[in-house]
Amino acid sequence: MGFNFRKTISLGKGLKLNLGKKSASVTIGKKGVHHTISTTGRQTTTVGIPGTGLSYSTTTGTKKQAAAAKKTAAKPGTAAKAKSEPAPAIRKVGTARAAAPKPAPVQPAPPAPQEQPAERPANPFSTGRAVKTHD
Numbered sequence: 001m002g003f004n005f006r007k008t009i010s011l012g013k014g015l016k017l018n019l020g021k022k023s024a025s026v027t028i029g030k031k032g033v034h035h036t037i038s039t040t041g042r043q044t045t046t047v048g049i050p051g052t053g054l055s056y057s058t059t060t061g062t063k064k065q066a067a068a069a070k071k072t073a074a075k076p077g078t079a080a081k082a083k084s085e086p087a088p089a090i091r092k093v094g095t096a097r098a099a100a101p102k103p104a105p106v107q108p109a110p111p112a113p114q115e116q117p118a119e120r121p122a123n124p125f126s127t128g129r130a131v132k133t134h135d
Helices: 063-074 078-084
Strands: 006-012 015-020 024-030 033-038 043-049 054-060
Touching: none
Parallel strands: none
Antiparallel strands: 006 015, 015 024, 024 033, 033 043, 043 054
16 A cells, blocks of 8 residues: 555635645635645546535646646657758659548448347256156
8 A cells, every 4th residue: 555645735715735745735615626736747626515415527737638748748859950950952853643532331231139048047955966857
């Protein structure tokens, strides 16, 4: 089990400081409506009905967006290369246009499997031996 840390400090009416293991955030608002801004760039707005457990939240600056921005920025020489090299010239190869490829023919859907009759459940009192019946 991993180590976790979380502490919320009230800074006055409608203002909270939230401290965690990896980040911190500030929450502005009260029960029902509040907005949270995190040091990781994530911003969350929550609207709810107090006492019911019903709420709606929207978040911007999620981990996926941050990872995509980080990945783009992490490529060495990407920005310098784009500025230093001119765009490649577009050459006209030919005037005839190639015909667009024809779409593949649509295959009919396979027939739906027919339902098998349900098996009778095993008798919990059965011994598994064949029962003799008298004539």
